[in-house]
Amino acid sequence: xxxxxxxxxxxxxxxxxxxxxxxxxxxxxCATPRQIRKPKKQKEFAILVGVCEDTLTDWKKRxxxxxxxxxxxxxxxxxxxxxVIGGLYAKACTKGNAKDxxxxxxxxxxxxxxx
Numbered sequence: 208x209x210x211x212x213x214x215x216x217x218x219x220x221x222x223x224x225x226x227x228x229x230x231x232x233x234x235x236x237c238a239t240p241r242q243i244r245k246p247k248k249q250k251e252f253a254i255l256v257g258v259c260e261d262t263l264t265d266w267k268k269r270x271x272x273x274x275x276x277x278x279x280x281x282x283x284x285x286x287x288x289x290x291v292i293g294g295l296y297a298k299a300c301t302k303g304n305a306k307d308x309x310x311x312x313x314x315x316x317x318x319x320x321x322x
Contacts, residue, residue, distance in 0.1 A: 221271055229256040230266055231275065237267075238279030 224230045236244060236252055246252050253260040266272050292314060299307040309319055 221269075224266070224269070224271075226256075226258055226262070229258055230272075232256055233263055233266060234272060234275035235279045238276045238283055 221227050221230060233252065233256070241247075246255055249263055250260050253263050292311070295307060295311050295314075298304065299311045312319060
């Protein structure tokens with residue numbers, strides 16, 4: 208009986224990266240704001256995913272890495288837009304700050320002109 212090797216789809220996208228899944232996880236981790244990263248330190252992340260910390264440093268030098276980080280940041284931001292708008296709405300309603308109200312209305316497509 209012959210064993211078939213299963214290759215990750217990510218390996219086709221990231222040639223030369225042996226731990227493609229961990230590479231992608233590291234890009235997401237790097238895209239996460241430092242104050243909410245878990246684990247907090249790169250060394251701890253390396254241990255968590257089972258690679259050497261030097262591997263993570265090497266991955267940062269790969270041309271594919273930073274575009275993946277940027278895409279992960281964009282995704283992270285997009286997922287939180289409703290929460291930010293909700294916070295802005297709550298602040299605009301309770302504090303009555305004109306700038307907050309103006310920003311909220313601008314997001315809604317309503318521009319207030321100062322005449």
